[in-house]
Amino acid sequence: MKSKTLLFSLLTTVGLTTGFNANAQFGSLFQKAKDKAAQKASDAFDKKTSSTSTSPSSSTSAPKGNRAIVNTGFDFVPGDTVLFAEDFASVPVGASTKAVKTNGSATIVSVNTESGKWLNLADHATYKFSRQIFYPKHFTVEFDILTSADKISDIYPVTFGFVTDNSIRDYISSGGAYVTLKYYNNNDVSVDSEYLSKYLNSNFDLTTFTNRKMHVSMIVDGDRLVVYLDQTKLADTMAFLPTTAKNLYISGAMQYQNGAKAMVSNIVIKGFKKV
Known part of the structure; x- marks a missing residue:
């Protein structure tokens, strides 16, 4: 009887330990997924910010090679x-x-x-x-x-x-x-x-x-x-x-x-x- 009780206690301990480890592993995986998603979101934001700041259509800079060409005309009229x-x-x-x-x-x-x-x-x-x-x-x-x-x-x-x-x-x-x-x-x-x-x-x-x-x-x-x-x-x-x-x-x-x-x-x- 004493041996059965000891065996039952051992099995219970192992089960609890196994369940605890499983839950711990699942929590770790879940945290890693959250961290990875957060990193992707951060990278996407940084990329968008960088693209916006260097965009050719930005109001702070004109696109290269598109300098305005000034036409002064030729208004000379000879005498008659x-x-x-x-x-x-x-x-x-x-x-x-x-x-x-x-x-x-x-x-x-x-x-x-x-x-x-x-x-x-x-x-x-x-x-x-x-x-x-x-x-x-x-x-x-x-x-x-x-x-x-x-x-x-x-x-x-x-x-x-x-x-x-x-x-x-x-x-x-x-x-x-x-x-x-x-x-x-x-x-x-x-x-x-x-x-x-x-x-x-x-x-x-x-x-x-x-x-x-x-x-x-x-x-x-x-x-x-x-x-x-x-x-x-x-x-x-x-x-x-x-x-x-x-x-x-x-x-x-x-x-x-x-x-x-x-x-x-x-x-x-x-x-x-x-x-």
């Missing part, structure tokens, strides 16, 4: 009455043109890469028209500049603008209201006025016009000067006094290096009919 036009077509290559006067030489040349004929701008030479032009209050000027160079910085520099007289006594490197193409700096153009002590500098890539023509357009409207280089507006500013007389001049470079040259052609000056 021709006051002067010269493309040197009637002048033999190698001869001098009588259409302009200069303190240097005015030789006409041709270029294998461009059609037409061109006035070669000699160094330290200024060019004005042989015939006195009486400019109206409102007029436009257009011409082409062509360079020939191994590199554009071999030209130092080319200037054009307006002074009060039509004399060619001296070389004009800067005078009146004028534009300076600083080829030697590669991307430097200035539009200045000695009449108003105004000096404006602009960045404009001149290297792209190495051995290629560039079209110049200008508007003079009383005391205002507007300048475009190849349809890019560089200045729209007061440049003259109300009583300032105007005579166009173009000056060759102070210095050309390594055989570089600058030339002009297709000069057209137009006024506007009175309304």
Whole structure:
């Protein structure tokens, strides 16, 4: 009887122990499952947060490669009455043109890469028209500049603008209201006025016009000067006094290096009919 009681106690103890271990194991597995689910939820939240903070549509940053492109247009309108036009077509290559006067030489040349004929701008030479032009209050000027160079910085520099007289006594490197193409700096153009002590500098890539023509357009409207280089507006500013007389001049470079040259052609000056 005593042995049966002992056996019953042993079996009861084993059963309780086994049940306790089973419950413990189940609780452990259940806790692990809860921990794993919580970790997944945490990872998902972190991923979403990271994605939101680096999203291209975020208001704090613009997507790369989508910079806004600004279109400035080209609002130049030439005059309707021709006051002067010269493309040197009637002048033999190698001869001098009588259409302009200069303190240097005015030789006409041709270029294998461009059609037409061109006035070669000699160094330290200024060019004005042989015939006195009486400019109206409102007029436009257009011409082409062509360079020939191994590199554009071999030209130092080319200037054009307006002074009060039509004399060619001296070389004009800067005078009146004028534009300076600083080829030697590669991307430097200035539009200045000695009449108003105004000096404006602009960045404009001149290297792209190495051995290629560039079209110049200008508007003079009383005391205002507007300048475009190849349809890019560089200045729209007061440049003259109300009583300032105007005579166009173009000056060759102070210095050309390594055989570089600058030339002009297709000069057209137009006024506007009175309304």
